[in-house]
Amino acid sequence: MTIKFSASALNQRFSLWPFTCLLFGLFLTTHETLITAQENQTVWDGIYTTEQAERGEKVYQDECTFCHLDDLQGDSFATPLIEDAFTTRWNGSNIADFMTVIQITMPADRPATLSDEAVAEVVAFILQMNEYPAGDQELEADFSVHKEVLFTNPD
Amino acid sequence: MCNDFVERRMTVKYSTIQNITHIITLTFLLTLAPVVQVAGQTVVEPGTWTHYSGNKSGHKYSPLDQITKDNVDQLQIAWRSPSPDLKFSDDPILRRSRNEDTPLMVNGRLYTITGLGIISALDPGTGETLWMHDPESYKVGRPNNGGFLQRGMGHWSDGDSERLLIGTADAYLLSLDAKTGEPDLAFGTNGKVDLTVGIRDVVRGTNFSARRPLVAGDVVIVGNSIGDVTRTRQMPPGDVQAYDVRSGKKLWTFHTIPKEYEAGYDTWLNGSAEYTGNANVWAGIAWDSELDYLYMASSTPTNNLYGGERPGNNLYAESVICVAAKTGERIWHFQAVHHGIWDYDFASMPVLAEITVDNRPVKAVIQVSKQAFTYVLDRETGEPIWPIEERPVPPSTVTGEQASPTQPFPTKPPPFDLQGTTVDNLIDFTPELKQRALSQLENFDYGPLYTPPTERGLLMLPGMLGASNWGGAGFDPETQILYVPSRTSPSIVRPTPFETERRRRARNAETTMDGLPLFKPPWARMTAIDMNRGEILWVSPLGNGPRNHPLLRDLDLPPLGDHIDGQSVLVTKTLVFAAVWKRDRRDGGRLTPSWDPWGDPDAGRKLVYAFDKQSGELLHVVEMDGFAASAPMSYVHDGKQYLAMTVGGNEDNALIALSLPN
Numbered sequence: 001m002t003i004k005f006s007a008s009a010l011n012q013r014f015s016l017w018p019f020t021c022l023l024f025g026l027f028l029t030t031h032e033t034l035i036t037a038q039e040n041q042t043v044w045d046g047i048y049t050t051e052q053a054e055r056g057e058k059v060y061q062d063e064c065t066f067c068h069l070d071d072l073q074g075d076s077f078a079t080p081l082i083e084d085a086f087t088t089r090w091n092g093s094n095i096a097d098f099m100t101v102i103q104i105t106m107p108a109d110r111p112a113t114l115s116d117e118a119v120a121e122v123v124a125f126i127l128q129m130n131e132y133p134a135g136d137q138e139l140e141a142d143f144s145v146h147k148e149v150l151f152t153n154p155d
Numbered sequence: 156m157c158n159d160f161v162e163r164r165m166t167v168k169y170s171t172i173q174n175i176t177h178i179i180t181l182t183f184l185l186t187l188a189p190v191v192q193v194a195g196q197t198v199v200e201p202g203t204w205t206h207y208s209g210n211k212s213g214h215k216y217s218p219l220d221q222i223t224k225d226n227v228d229q230l231q232i233a234w235r236s237p238s239p240d241l242k243f244s245d246d247p248i249l250r251r252s253r254n255e256d257t258p259l260m261v262n263g264r265l266y267t268i269t270g271l272g273i274i275s276a277l278d279p280g281t282g283e284t285l286w287m288h289d290p291e292s293y294k295v296g297r298p299n300n301g302g303f304l305q306r307g308m309g310h311w312s313d314g315d316s317e318r319l320l321i322g323t324a325d326a327y328l329l330s331l332d333a334k335t336g337e338p339d340l341a342f343g344t345n346g347k348v349d350l351t352v353g354i355r356d357v358v359r360g361t362n363f364s365a366r367r368p369l370v371a372g373d374v375v376i377v378g379n380s381i382g383d384v385t386r387t388r389q390m391p392p393g394d395v396q397a398y399d400v401r402s403g404k405k406l407w408t409f410h411t412i413p414k415e416y417e418a419g420y421d422t423w424l425n426g427s428a429e430y431t432g433n434a435n436v437w438a439g440i441a442w443d444s445e446l447d448y449l450y451m452a453s454s455t456p457t458n459n460l461y462g463g464e465r466p467g468n469n470l471y472a473e474s475v476i477c478v479a480a481k482t483g484e485r486i487w488h489f490q491a492v493h494h495g496i497w498d499y500d501f502a503s504m505p506v507l508a509e510i511t512v513d514n515r516p517v518k519a520v521i522q523v524s525k526q527a528f529t530y531v532l533d534r535e536t537g538e539p540i541w542p543i544e545e546r547p548v549p550p551s552t553v554t555g556e557q558a559s560p561t562q563p564f565p566t567k568p569p570p571f572d573l574q575g576t577t578v579d580n581l582i583d584f585t586p587e588l589k590q591r592a593l594s595q596l597e598n599f600d601y602g603p604l605y606t607p608p609t610e611r612g613l614l615m616l617p618g619m620l621g622a623s624n625w626g627g628a629g630f631d632p633e634t635q636i637l638y639v640p641s642r643t644s645p646s647i648v649r650p651t652p653f654e655t656e657r658r659r660r661a662r663n664a665e666t667t668m669d670g671l672p673l674f675k676p677p678w679a680r681m682t683a684i685d686m687n688r689g690e691i692l693w694v695s696p697l698g699n700g701p702r703n704h705p706l707l708r709d710l711d712l713p714p715l716g717d718h719i720d721g722q723s724v725l726v727t728k729t730l731v732f733a734a735v736w737k738r739d740r741r742d743g744g745r746l747t748p749s750w751d752p753w754g755d756p757d758a759g760r761k762l763v764y765a766f767d768k769q770s771g772e773l774l775h776v777v778e779m780d781g782f783a784a785s786a787p788m789s790y791v792h793d794g795k796q797y798l799a800m801t802v803g804g805n806e807d808n809a810l811i812a813l814s815l816p817n
Contacts, residue, residue, distance in 0.1 A: 085739075088744070
């Protein structure tokens with residue numbers, strides 16, 4: 001939604017500002033999630049819920065343990081999803097990319113068979129296993145809202 | 156499909172002076188480095204490289220001798236061509252590709268293919284791209300097993316036309332005009348042949364991709380990669396397929412898993428050949444042009460660690476197989492592992508060698524293996540050159556599994572790396588270290604070679620990724636010495652039955668002690684084997700390893716070998732090179748040795764080792780800016796010898812050429 005400002009409009013005695021604020025308010029209400037997924041948000045900001053991670057554990061057991069093992073350590077064919085090997089690989093990358101890789105390439109023998117919701121749930125579980133904090137808001141199944149949410153190492 | 160990056164260049168026109176220089180140089184080189192003309196092995200012009208291994212005998216040998224043991228320490232980078240794959244570095248899936256090609260050098264052009272399957276022709280003197288073709292085979296999605304990787308192309312010429320043959324991630328065989336990069340529209344359908352036709356249970360890319368084609372006269376043969384990771388027993392069989400190189404017409408299929416009417420079907424009990432798959436030939440194929448025989452080595456059947464749904468010996472899995480190149484008729488086979496349950500699939504191209512054993516000339520085929528055996532057979536008959544004994548091995552304790560009661564054990568040459576998890580193989584620099592290793596071992600089940608996987612977890616050595624893997628061996632046709640780089644790297648293995656068992660426990664315990672491996676070093680090595688006598692000549696470590704570890708530093712130890720994930724070889728007149736890959740093979744990321752927290756002398760170094768090929772003395776390490784995974788090759792251009800190799804993983808993928816200073 002584009003809002004056009006012109007110099008002449010700003011200069012008019014009839015101010016557009018209240019109207020603009022109203023529009024902006026409407027914009028905010030209908031796009032709440034865009035506001036919560038702000039720039040500079042990271043995995044340390046409580047981006048999933050505990051309950052969501054519990055649902056994710058079930059997804060993980062059904063679809064992921066065969067290769068990535070119960071302790072997420074992986075083996076000859078599957079990468080670790082925990083500790084240094086995992087956090088080093090993803091440091092600086094964003095959650096949307098992580099979810100995309102899972103959705104398109106995993107599970108390795110049946111790729112692209114998980115729903116977006118299942119992907120969000122299993123990601124919540126993986127975040128929990130890596131001891132990133134839980135929060136009040138579930139991780140959205142819409143990957144695109146997470147483009148700015150980064151994996152970072154603790155300070 | 157060509158994209159915007161395709162450039163078309165007319166053939167570069169040389170000046171008269173350059174022409175004369177070329178003639179003089181070529182004459183000079185031809186007199187000094189005669190064509191290695193050995194019976195049955197493709198005659199190759201020196202300074203060219205027409206297949207992954209130089210010739211089609213798996214040698215990886217270059218007779219060029221401008222670069223020698225006396226000047227190898229002067230090698231420098233001549234040019235560096237960044238990979239076109241790097242344009243995908245923002246794509247979370249495509250940015251992880253492996254760079255594993257060995258380029259080809261034919262008729263003054265260098266040809267290479269990237270992990271994502273983009274093909275280029277380059278100027279051999281400058282690395283400048285002459286043409287590029289992107290068939291967009293990566294659009295099928297990330298292939299199973301190794302992900303996006305390519306390990307070489309086939310090349311064909313009738314003296315006039317020239318073609319490159321490519322096996323793609325999305326299971327097509329492509330033919331390109333090597334001079335222009337354009338698809339050969341007379342081949343298949345618009346330059347493509349579909350490799351999945353007639354093969355059951357294929358999911359293109361996901362469980363079935365092509366591997367490196369081999370051109371044998373006017374026949375092009377291609378094996379495939381079939382997903383190792385599977386929760387279903389119903390998988391595509393590893394059919395090897397052959398086509399006419401001009402038209403793409405299908406000539407024959409060799410069924411590594413026999414059909415009902417074929418010999419070997421009864422080695423799959425309960426009709427298990429009807430649904431079991433894999434046993435594919437991903438390793439590379441060799442060709443004896445005189446006999447017109449092909450030699451291939453096959454992999455484990457579905458699945459790697461559990462055979463409960465395929466009782467029987469499972470021919471022709473984990474076998475060396477000889478077929479007639481024009482008809483695919485099986486001439487002979489030798490199965491190295493019966494009813495394989497260790498993931499000991501053959502990973503590397505067979506080596507065809509003329510050797511002399513007990514004063515008798517022998518046409519041999521030599522096959523190295525993950526399990527550190529070297530199988531040496533008469534390549535006309537399949538008979539072992541030195542006795543290979545069937546010996547009893549432990550039974551399986553897994554419900555539903557029936558391991559073979561015996562396995563073949565070559566008597567010569569000796570294994571080139573540690574075999575079996577035994578007390579004798581444990582680290583023993585000090586009694587304390589040995590004692591610690593012994594008690595750590597009690598966390599696992601363990602035993603000699605061919606002890607089956609157990610529910611508790613078997614500590615298996617060699618591990619699933621081998622002592623030797625796809626880098627295979629190199630062979631010196633002038634001295635009959637085989638060079639095998641390898642690593643000592645155990646795996647913890649449990650059987651993996653299919654859908655019924657979804658949960659897999661974690662590892663029992665660490666396979667290291669304060670970062671030190673449990674087993675004796677060197678943990679990465681190059682072994683030289685005299686193939687006339689079947690004896691080891693020398694063993695040299697690849698890398699320093701944890702010599703400065705607190706538990707070892709007072710012992711003043713020699714180099715112990717690095718923690719590597721891949722190793723390959725090039726043999727020349729005076730040198731043998733080992734390129735080592737120290738990336739995580741699963742995602743191309745950083746590979747950190749277990750001893751890293753205690754200090755790694757080789758941390759961050761990306762090395763190619765150069766040894767005196769007679770003595771094994773380490774003469775030089777070339778410090779590269781990327782890890783080289785695939786066999787280096789060598790060529791001559793404008794009178795200068797070059798070494799070229801692909802390097803990198805993910806962000807630093809490139810093709811690099813080295814030469815001596817002017």
